Ligand code: GDP
């Protein structure tokens with residue numbers, strides 16, 4: 001039985017720089033999801049970013065990096081560096097936070113978003129079709145990977161992130 005849910009999508013600065021707001025929302029709408037609310041954030045502050053991407057994410061990010069770049073030897077230390085770059089990426093320009101609702105919305109939005117690394121994200125997904133970056137390249141250049149969108153990963157994240165971005 002599908003369950004009605006609400007989740008958070010954030011269009012990251014590269015999405016707005018590339019004028020992809022309409023295109024990305026269409027991926028969600030075409031998947032049967034509905035836009036319920038949105039907020040344009042001209043410049044996201046560090047305090048909010050530390051709540052959205054807390055220090056505790058370092059290890060999981062480092063492990064993702066290691067999966068794409070096996071020469072990384074200390075995933076936790078690498079993740080700490082990526083997290084800092086990630087907060088910089090997220091605050092370099094405006095972002096758009098969107099409340100999306102629908103049947104199994106959390107899983108559906110993640111499916112439409114595709115995998116973190118645009119180089120290996122499935123075709124037919126936002127990151128797979130529109131992403132230009134890769135974890136390999138961003139790692140070599142000491143950046144966070146630019147992948148256009150954030151989407152809540154599970155019900156706990158969705159609830160906390162909706163409260164943080166669209167109270
Ligand atoms: P998501 O849920 O697919 O967005 O991925 P995570 O929550 O694990 O990571 C948050 C964000 O950090 C991602 O969307 C990327 O922008 C960035 N990121 C995650 N993992 C890596 C990585 O291994 N290398 C780099 N360079 N950036 C990463």
Ligand code: MG
Pocket residue numbers: 151153
């Ligand atoms: Mg995530």
